[in-house]
Amino acid sequence: MDEPKKKRITDVKTALTKAEHYCAYQERSQQEVREKLYDMGMYPTGVEQVITQLIIDNFLNEERFAKAYAQGKFRMKSWGRNKIKQGLKLKRVPDKLINKALQTIDGDDYLHTLEDLLQKKQEQIQENDAFKRRYKLVQYALSRGFESDLINDILRAKELQKS
Incomplete structure (x- = not known):
């Protein structure tokens, strides 16, 4: 029809x-x-x-949009900076405004969100091999748009706490 x-x-x-x-x-x-x-x-x-x-x-207002988008995706969906940046680029927001919007995300909140995300995922992973478990955690956090150096820092800190 x-x-x-x-x-x-x-x-x-x-x-x-x-x-x-x-x-x-x-x-x-x-x-x-x-x-x-x-x-x-x-x-x-x-x-x-x-x-x-x-x-x-x-x-x-493109700047207002970029800030609202960055805050919303971070708070509601726990997206990392890379994924937010990619989303804003798809909406053709200028790089200058993307950087401004990403600066509105509080650094402490960002790290805390990443830690919580990794903790929740770790509880879900049914893997005995420590290397495979770590790999899965890293891949998950990368897919959520977090930076690899931050992911590795947090995982390293957790591993040091255990030993």
Whole structure:
């Protein structure tokens, strides 16, 4: 069965109103809004007009978005800096703003989160071989976006505590 055709929105005022609602719901990157407007059927000149107006009216703020994204992914999903950085790059946020957003993550909280993550995972791993267990822990933490030097430092400290 054919899907019903979506009505194309080419009027800048209508698109602006819809985009304002879209941005008011949660922080958005320029790229997300741009894609949404193209999905509505807007033409490139209209899209850029709407984006410009959203920035002027402070509905769209890339720095605010980057900080909210970094904090949210860290607090809610326990993502590490590498994974957050990758996510922001996919949303086409400039490197300068990515670095600013990553600096908002508290260093002590970051280490504590990594320690908790490794502790929980260690309890789940059913592996007797110490090398394989360590490898699995490292791979898990890397997949969550944490830096290998921090992972190794924490695992080394835990191993020293045991002996």
